[in-house]
Structures are given as C-alpha cells and as structure tokens.
Amino acid sequence: MLFYIFAAVAVLSGAYMVLTRNLLYAGFSLLLTLLSVAAIYVLLFADFVAVTQLMVYVGGVLVLILFGIMLSSRVHDKSVMSENVNVGWGITISMLTLIGLSYTIWKVGFSSLPWIQQADTNVLAGQKSTVQMIGIKLMTDFVLPFEIASLLLLIALIGAAYIATDKQKV
Template sequence: MLFYLFAALATISGAYMVLTRNLLYAAFALLLTLLSIAGIFVMLFADFVAVVQLMVYVGGVLVLILFGIMLSTRVKDKSVMSQNVNKSWGSMVAGVVLVGLCYTILQTDYATLPWIEAASTDVLGEQKSTVQAIGVKLMTDVVLPFEIASLLLLIALMGSAYIATDKQTKL
C-alpha cells in the first residue's frame, strides 16, 4: 500500500512539474518527486541508493536549481515563467507511451519470471544493509576507477573555475 502511495505521489508531482509554467513550483514538484522515488528505494531495500538519491539529487542538484531560479534576474518583478510549446505532440507521445506501458504490464505473466520463482520470503537474508557491501566493493575491487573518476571531476571543476574567471587576470 505504501508503494502505491509513493508511486502515485511521484507520478502526480512529476506530471505537475512538467505541466506547470511557474519554474519555482516546478522545482518544488521535482523535490516531491525525488523524495517519493527515495521512498520507493527504501521500500526496495536499496538504502544506499535512497541515501545517494537524497544527498546528490535533493541535497545538491535541486538546491542548485532552486538557487538558480531564485537568484536569477526577474523581468519587471514577475515570476520566472516557462513557455509551453508543442502541448499536443507532447500529450500524444505521453499517451502512446502510457498505453504501451499499460499493455506491457497487463500482458506480463509474473508467475513465470525466474527471479520471482527463485525468491524466498526472507528478502535480505543474513545481510541487514547494502551499504557495507557497497563500501567494501568500492574500497577493494574498484578503488582505482573510483579515484580516477574523482581526479577527473577535480580537473573539470578547476577547468570550469578557470573558464568562469575574468580573462584579463592570470592565475
């Protein structure tokens, strides 16, 4: 029952986010959508992904979007509004995708899926959290690619800071 509540909340707030013209309201609808998806991840016992969802998307990206909207210049002290274009094409594509997804869901025979047949009632077994297994995997098997990715992100940050500085000043 809780899954359907989170799914309905994510769907409704996602639709509101796409259909509203006010960018600030769209950002708050995105917040509600991301929180609902994090709730779904918690229900799927993917606690690490839920925490990453909250920290990266809700804590970082969404706050950056909100600051960008709120600190942007306003035209004659009016709210920042977006222009909705191609409503008819967008509605038709969304309708076709919805019909296709509903057809696929209704035609699937869930009893013959191999992972459902092999599943037991004890979902997690001995393991109580996925965070420890992911942490051990990150710090043992994939530590070199992890560090290379962090070095590339640091170089990209330095490059963007250099591009954003005034061209007359030398570093």
Template sequence: MLFYLFALLAVLSGTYMVLTRNLLYAGFSLLVTLLSVAGIYVLLFADFVAVTQLMVYVGGVLVLILFGIMLSSRVHDQSVMSESVNKVWGTVITFLILVGLCYTILHANLHMLPWLETADMDVLGLEKSTVHIIGIKLMTDFIVPFEVASLLLLIALMGAAYIATDKQKV
C-alpha cells in the first residue's frame, strides 16, 4: 500500500513539475518527486540508495536548482517563466511513450525473472545494513578514488563560483 502511495505521489508531482509554468513551483514539485523515489527505495530495502538519493539529489542538486531559480527569477525586471513551444506534439509524444511502456510492462513475463523466485527469502540476510559494508569499503579499499572525486567536485565548485561572479571592468 505504501508503495502505491509513494508511486502515485511521484507520478503526480512529476506531472505537475512538467506541466507548471512557474519555475519555483516546479522546483518544489521536484522535491516531492525525489522524496517519493527515496521512499520507494526504502520500501525496497535499498537503504544506501535511499540515503544517497536524499543526500545527493535532495540535499545537493535540488538546493542548487532552487537557489539558481531564486537568484535568477528576475531578468531585467521580468519574471522568468517557462514557455511551451508546441503543447499538442508534446502531449502526443508523451501519450505514445506511456502506451509503449504499458505494453512493454504487460508483455514482459515478469514472473519468470530469476531474482523474483528468491524474493520470499530474507532480503538483508544476516547483515543489518548495506550502508555499513559500503562505508567500510569506501573508507578502506576505495579511499583514493573517493578523495580524487571530492577534489574534482571542489574544483568544479570553485570554477562555477568564479564563472558566476559579476566581473566589473576597472
């Protein structure tokens, strides 16, 4: 029941995000969508993926998008609104993709997948959480790639801050 609630919430907020013209409302709708997807990950016992979803997408990317929307909401005293070029073709293409996805799901023989046969077993086994094992591996075996990635992200952040500064000609 919770899965259907989170799935419905994700679909409805994602649909509202795509259809609204107000960019700030679209950003907050993206927040609801990402939180719903994190809830689905929790229901699937993918705790590391759920925490990563919250930390990276909700905590990082979404905050960056919202700050970008709020800081650039007015250009030359005009409000920035998204405009649809051709709503009819967008609706037709969206409907065709939806029909294709429904057809694929209904004809996929999902009951014959091998990993579904073991679904009645304990999902986590004897381990309490996958986060513990991934954290140990990340801080022991993969510490160098982790630090290199953090340095690259820091350099990218510094570059983005430099590009965003207002350069005054002296």
C-alpha cells in the first residue's frame, strides 16, 4: 500500500514538474519526486541506494538547482518562467512509452521467472544491511577505481573553480 502511495506521489509531482511554468515550483516538485523515489528504495530494502539518493540528489544537486533558481529568478524585475513548447509531443511520446512498457511487462510473465519462484520464502527473514558489505568491497577490492574516480572529481572541481574565477589583468 505504501509503495502505491509513494509511486503516485512520484508520478504526480514529476508530471507537475514537467508541466508547470514556474521554475521554483518545478524545483520543489523535483524535491518531492526525489524524496518519494528514496522512500520507494527504502520499501525495497535498498538502504544504501536510498541514502545515496538522499545525499547526492536531494542534498547536493537539488539544493544547487534551487539556489540557482532563487538567486537568478529576478532578472531586471521580471520573473523567470519557462515556456511550454511542444507539450503535445511530450505527452504523446510519454504515453507511447507507457503503453510499450506496460505491454512488455504484461507479456513477460514474472511469475514464471526462476528467481521469483525461489523467493517464495519470507522476504524479511534474511535481510541484512548492504552498507557494510558495500563499504568493505569498496575499500578492499575496488579501492583503485574509487581513488581514480575521486581524483577525476577533484580535477573537475579545480577546473570549475578556475573557470568561475574572475580573470582580471594585473
């Protein structure tokens, strides 16, 4: 029951985000969408993905977007509004995608899949947190890719700071 509530909130707030002309309302609608997706991850016992969703998207990206919208929303006393161009095409393509995905899901027959047949046991019986296992794997087997990714992010941060600096001639 909770899954359907959070799924409905995610879909409705996502639709409102796409259809509204006010960018600030679209940003807050994106917040609601991302929070409901994180709640769905919690319901699926994907605790690491849910925390990552909250930390990265809600905590980082969305706050940056909202600050950008709020700081630049008044340009010469005119409110920044988006233009809804080709809304009909967007609705048509999304409906065709929904119909195609629904048909595919209906034709698959999930009850015949072997990994679903094996999952007839109690779901909560063997559940453990995945965070500890991911942390151990990240710091032992995958430490080199982790460090390379951190160096690439550091280089991107330094490059962004260099581009953003005011280059005045001395």
